[in-house]
Amino acid sequence: MKKEIYIFAFMLFCLPFLFATKVLFIPNEPFAIEGDNDTISFHLMKNIMERLGIVFEYEYVARLDAMQRIDDEENIIIFPYIRPRNMSNRILLSDTLYVSTHKVFYNTRIYDYLEIGSLGDLRTYIIGSHAGYPFEPDMRRAGLTVFYSHNNLESMQRLINQDVGFVIEEKIKGLKYLSDIEVEGRTNIGFYDLDLFPIPLFIAAPIRNEEAALVISQINHLIEEREFIDQLIKEFFEGK
Numbered sequence: 001m002k003k004e005i006y007i008f009a010f011m012l013f014c015l016p017f018l019f020a021t022k023v024l025f026i027p028n029e030p031f032a033i034e035g036d037n038d039t040i041s042f043h044l045m046k047n048i049m050e051r052l053g054i055v056f057e058y059e060y061v062a063r064l065d066a067m068q069r070i071d072d073e074e075n076i077i078i079f080p081y082i083r084p085r086n087m088s089n090r091i092l093l094s095d096t097l098y099v100s101t102h103k104v105f106y107n108t109r110i111y112d113y114l115e116i117g118s119l120g121d122l123r124t125y126i127i128g129s130h131a132g133y134p135f136e137p138d139m140r141r142a143g144l145t146v147f148y149s150h151n152n153l154e155s156m157q158r159l160i161n162q163d164v165g166f167v168i169e170e171k172i173k174g175l176k177y178l179s180d181i182e183v184e185g186r187t188n189i190g191f192y193d194l195d196l197f198p199i200p201l202f203i204a205a206p207i208r209n210e211e212a213a214l215v216i217s218q219i220n221h222l223i224e225e226r227e228f229i230d231q232l233i234k235e236f237f238e239g240k
Helices: 002-013 041-052 063-071 137-140 150-162 173-182 210-224 226-236
Strands: 022-025 058-060 075-082 091-092 100-107 126-129 145-148 167-171 187-193 194-206
Touching: 002 126, 022 041, 041 075, 041 210, 041 226, 063 194, 075 145, 075 210, 075 226, 100 150, 100 173, 126 150, 137 145, 150 167, 150 173, 150 187, 167 173, 173 187, 194 210, 210 226
Parallel strands: 022 058, 022 075, 126 145, 126 167
Antiparallel strands: 075 194, 091 194, 100 167, 100 187, 100 194
């Protein structure tokens, strides 16, 4: 009888981890794309939840819907979350899980000798970009000469053809563009070890939901150790 009581007490202690804490993905290309689980967001959350032994259920929802479910104090965690200037006090944030950065892509057979430390180092070259690129104004303010395409997929094609010297693009998106181009020479495109326009991505949860807050705490321990998270990020990019 005592053994059965102990087992029951153990089950009660583990209840938050036996029932699903649902992960809500906010569609935000290229980090999370509805209908595509080959993304950095899905890769990170799937492996993190499995590491913590938490049942993994997920759903893709619009940002406003996710915020409503924060207000409803549901047992959810939300990713990727970009912290706004004015954040609700109902939201509990994790430590920074992933930092999105933009890279300078280049032809390794031509410019491998260059050392690029800032945007200003590119002033004497032609940069491929387009008017819809979110940091195109920063490029112009830095004095760069921009060759405009319809989008940065076209810019990448021009980079391979050596019509432009460099293309600046978010790392994941740039690698995806290259994978979509079926022409000889794309394997010669690399990027410099320079992180431009960093955007931290967090996990969010209702601050008043104890189960969700406990999950955030467990994830923060993994982030503090860092080795596990860094390995997951490395594995993601090795598959690109």
